[in-house]
Amino acid sequence: MRRRRAGWIAGAAAAVLVAAGGITYAVAGESGGAGTGVPGAESADAGFARDMAVHHQQAVEMSYIVRDRTKNAEVRRLAYDIAQTQANQRGMLLGWLDLWELPKVSAEPPMTWMGMGDMPAGRDGALMPGMATDTDLRKLGTLSGKRAEVFYLQLMTEHHKGGVHMAEGCVARCTVGVEKRLARGMVEAQQSEIQLMAGMLEARGAQAPS
Structure with a gap:
């Protein structure tokens, strides 16, 4: 199991490196090169890149967990696709911040760039809307089979x-x-x-979060 998981993580990491390199060139070409049209540290562009990178990281983590907690091919395939896609996109987001020479963390609260910096502080590790709590992640790691599938699909629906x-x-x-x-x-x-997961939950006799 560890060997399979290591291979999966390595594949995701390789995809991130390729994507980050490609997107760096794309952004450089679009903005006219470094130093031209670079957004500020507190801009929406930088804020989205920082916050979504954190948000995506948790989706990847949840997908790794459920992949090890079920043998259901449908759920494992979905988890693999989400992990690959969001690890890839996270590499792009962090690559932009590097290209713009902007910090990957900010003293401003999450979501400030959306005018939501005054929302309550993160509850039990849930720093932004839709994020699972630390308690949720621990619970997911204790479940197996259908129970793990349902809880993952419900958490990921909210996350999405x-x-x-x-x-x-x-x-x-x-x-x-x-x-x-x-x-x-x-x-x-x-x-x-989200629509796909609603159908998967229904097939398991469960409901998506309202």
């Missing part, structure tokens, strides 16, 4: 809803074209996966 909200915020506020396009693609892909 929060991700869609953030991505829509970037579509409305970000100024870098390639980043806006990525955010728009996130909205479409995650809304589609």
